[in-house]
Amino acid sequence: MSGTLYGLGIGPGDPDLITLKALRLLRACPVVAYPAPESGDSLARAIVATHLPGGQTEIVIRMPLSAARFPAQEVYDRATRDLGAHLEASRDVAVLCLGDPFLYGSFMYLFARLAGRHKTVVVPGVSSVLAAAAALGMPLAARNDTLAVIPASLPDDAIEARLAVVEAAAIIKIGRHCARIRDLLTRAGLAQDARYAEHVGMADERLLPLDRVDARAAPYFSLILVHRRGAAQR
Amino acid sequence: MSGTLYGLGIGPGDPDLITLKALRLLRACPVVAYPAPESGDSLARAIVATHLPGGQTEIVIRMPLSAARFPAQEVYDRATRDLGAHLEASRDVAVLCLGDPFLYGSFMYLFARLAGRHKTVVVPGVSSVLAAAAALGMPLAARNDTLAVIPASLPDDAIEARLAVVEAAAIIKIGRHCARIRDLLTRAGLAQDARYAEHVGMADERLLPLDRVDARAAPYFSLILVHRRGAAQR
Known part of the structure; x- marks a missing residue:
């Protein structure tokens, strides 16, 4: 009898935004695995730290920052062997x-x-996109709106083509792309009511109108929400 | 001192997919309001029924099916007065x-x-789009993918324009649009690996490849997931 692999969505950062289902499974599994940077602590583990009962086997999946140094495929292959042995x-x-x-x-x-x-069970979680909208008080999509979730790393023309056909967008993983995305949104007439969020639900959460963001300091875990009707649904 | 208005995301249907935060606030508020059809029970209340401590004032916001009979604005205006009095x-x-x-x-x-x-606090919840992807075992978006959430009620050309510029899409609120959406996805070359889900996380959940769906029987709470890479990320 093989064990079951659970992929647990733990939510965007606030330990209280985990679901009852994920919490129950998290506490019941004898083995818990989570990603972490090459050195240093795991953000995922920190989020659930207060929920862990203790006594579980923990597997840290260390992700190299530079794909050139250590191909990610090798990381996943090794984790597959480690997790597979427990299963x-x-x-x-x-x-x-x-x-x-x-x-x-x-x-x-x-x-x-x-x-x-x-056997694999995936437990869905609260996305940081929805958590950002909630924290910003900015309804994302209503009635016939189309919402697009767009990675900031795409080139300008790709982002512009996507923005052109939707009413609402979340541009995610802003990081070093912040100034470029702001310029792009300004050209598209969408910058004025755009809202910015970083580290939503965490202790260092920041929520700002886009024009007040220091573009040089945007972290990877940040996003920008835009809507053609503006920021408010009033 | 005014009371606080809480908008609680309760998740897609499974009572276990509520967050700890929403559950705590749900139990602590003296007044609980929820939408319901003109006659009959509220799906939202049924989902949280086992979580309710009893003794709370309940406000049923009855939504007419036909906007012609009773403008929705009036429903919201009346609910605003009812909720506002408690606040x-x-x-x-x-x-x-x-x-x-x-x-x-x-x-x-x-x-x-x-x-x-x-004072208003919005607590984000698990979307049925993510719950459907989890139930179907179908990863939605990776790396540089753009995901679009598209209402099925849009006309064909609008849906086609949105599908043309994204890698992944969730077409939601399928209902009576099912046959038209299936034809549209077939023309776009996206039907083969499309997956269909209705009433995700509820007792009558159904998960099917799109080509096995009886289009005449699709309920309002159903959706179709498509990805240009196909259904599996293998």
């Missing part, structure tokens, strides 16, 4: 996923490798 | 929202009327 020994494994496992989460690479061989 | 009497009010309050939720019309006058 084959009938131990359930919970993998922590910031936000939602299937929305820009690294869990999907483990899912691709393990779901065909082991 | 002015210093009673906190929790409004239940299926999925997330700011993603196609009717809460935003109450938010628009009340947030300027009363």
Whole structure:
């Protein structure tokens, strides 16, 4: 009997934004795995730290910052072997996923490798996009609106083509692209009511109108929300 | 001292997919309001029924099916008066929202009327789009993918223009549009790996490849997920 692989969406950062289902499974699994940088602490583990009962086997999946130094495929292949060994020994494994496992989460690479061989259950989580809208008091999409979630790393023309056909957009993973995205939104006439959020739900959360953001300091975990009707639904 | 208005995302249907934060506020508020059809039970209330402590004042916001019979604005105006009276009497009010309050939720019309006058807190929830992806085992968006959430009620050319510029899409509120959307996806070359979900997380959840769906029977709460890479991320 193989163990079950659980991909647990733990939400955007506030430990209270985990679901009852993810919390129950998190506490019940004998093995808990989570991503972390090459050195230093895991943000995912920090978010659930107060929920952990203690006594679980923990597997840290260290992700190199530079793909050139250590291909990510090798990281996932190694994690697949480590997690697979526990599953084959009938131990359930919970993998922590910031936000939602299937929305820009690294869990999907483990899912691709393990779901065909082991029973796998994915528990959806609260996305940082929705948490940002809630924190900013900015309704995202109503009635016939189309919402696009667009990575900031795309080139200008790709982002402009996407913005041109939707009413609402979340441009995510802003980081070093901030000044370029702001210029692009200004040209598209969408900058005035755009709102910026970084580290939503965490202790260092910041919420700002886009024109008050220091573009040089935007972290990777930041996003910009825009809507053709403006920021408010009044 | 005014009470606080809470917009609580209660998730897509499974009572276990509510967040700890929404659950805590739901139990603590003396007044709970929720939408319901003109006659019959409220789906939102049914989802949280096992979580309610009893003894709370409940306000049913009855939504007419036909806007012609009773303009929705009047419904929201009346609810605003009812909820506003409790808030002015210093009673906190929790409004239940299926999925997330700011993603196609009717809460935003109450938010628009009340947030300027009363302290308002929005608690994000798990969207049915993410719950469907999890249930279907279908990763939604990775790396540089753009995800669009598109209402099925839009005309064909509008949906085609949106699908043309994205890698992944969730077409929501399928209902009577099912056959038309399936034809449209077939023409776009996206039907083969499209997946269909209805009533995700509820007792009558159904998950199917699109080509096995009886288009005449699709309910309003159904959606179709498509991805240019196909259904699997393997």
